[in-house]
Amino acid sequence: MPIDVQLMMLDPDLPVPAYAHPGDAGADLLAAEAAEIPAGGWVIVRTGIAIALPDGYVGLVHPRSGLAARLGVTVLNAPGTVDSGYRGEIRVNLINHGPAPAKIERGDRIAQLVVQRVERAAFAVTDTLDVTSRGAGGHGSTGGHSALAE
Secondary structure (H helix, E strand, O other): OOOOOOOEEEOOOOOOOOOOOOOOOOOEEEOOOOOOOOOOOOOEEEEEEEEOOOOOOEEEEEHHHHHHHHHHEEEEOEEEOOOOOOEEEEEEEEOOOOOOEEEEOOOOOEEEEEEEEEOOOOOOOOOOOOOOOOOOOOOOOOOOOOOOOO
């Protein structure tokens, strides 16, 4: 069941964010301006929209796989977080991992917005934690890649 999200079009000449296909998790975010991202550099690109998410929800700004595969461009702080209390323009921090400058044109699909429910944690200070099979192992401790020592 869809949730109602208020949307303010800061750039009324752009289309409203939409899901490209039935069943898609993310709605496309479009560039409200042209930008050139140097190889190894990053830029923040305006989307021309602001939203009001209901309390208990978050908007997660995810990269687009086509931009990453074709240009080496992805979201620098992936996923970006749009909190329910934020009312400013959604902007996307894009980084170019590719070998050449990447051009973004106004109207290009640059990211996707996934809206999800959020659970709030009640943190309880303790002196011990329960024991698990993984324990404190992290950063490659479970292997899974031939270059990692098992």
